[in-house]
Amino acid sequence: MAGSFQQKVLLFNSCSGRLENTGGTDPGPASEIFWYLTYNLPRRSLAVTTVKKQLIDLSHTIEHGLITYKGLPAPVICDFLSREQSKQHYAPGTEFQIGKIEMVANTGTYLDSPFHRYPDGRDLSQLELTSLADLDGVVVRAKGEGERAIDATALDGIDVRGKAVLVQTGWDSHWKTDQYFESHPFLTKDAAQLLADEGAALVGIDSYNIDDTADLSRPVHSILLGAGIPVVEHMCNLGQLPVNGFKFFAVPVKVKGMGTFPLRAFGIVGE
DSSP states (O other), X not given: OTTOOOEEEEEEETTTTEEXXXXXSOOOSOSSEEEEEEEETTTTEEEEEEEEEEEEEOBOOOOTTOXXXXXXXXXXXXXXXXXXXXXXXXXXXXXXXEEEEEOOSSOSSEEEOXXXXXXXXXXXXXXXXXXXXXXXXXXXXXXXTTOOEEOGGGGTTOOOTTSEEEEEOSGGGGTTSGGGGSSOOEEOHHHHHHHHHTTOSEEEESSSOSSOTTOTTOHHHXXXXXXXXXXXXXXXXXXXXXXXXXXXXXXXXXXXXXXXXXXXXXXXXXX
């Protein structure tokens, strides 16, 4: 037909060194760097677009003496076997360090499983990887001057079903200061109920607690964990993520009989 435009999209994978025919569809996030070669068949022309993957670190660094939550002890990080001590066990010039850490589970950026709140809830070892990794993500921009309570209206028009919903308050800017522990932003009960009712897969926040710590019933933890939705607290760098169009990963150690543990949360964004 006159004026028709046909194109064929080829993908060059820099890892395999091969061209792959995508059939004109977007192959999705790249594992390294991809070159999209769009071939206009009638015109015999070739357009090249480079797509680079970005990994965004969303976790704070855990270090000796770090206070994450007021009233809980800081981690103690030391040698179990020092490099000097190890020399007697190995050949000359060969040495190792075996570290030791003593800490409460609620340290750094961490994930709460249902067992954290409910004795019959799933513990860390029982969480499916599909509930923690390769999740479609969405960021809720809830950064406001003097506004602490984030209610359901902040979620208006946002599709949360099956997604990792990450609430950006900007409170991570106070990390490692006394201000971090006081007057932090939090979600309200109605926001938590909406997230549960609409089928969010996971909920995270870059604040001191997802609940108002003055409310001892902890309604947000209770609703979300009661619905089987993991919670990630003390996140950071959420402003580096787009509102949507990224993948989210938050996988803790697989420990039986524990409901909370630190993790290395990150997002994958394709330019």
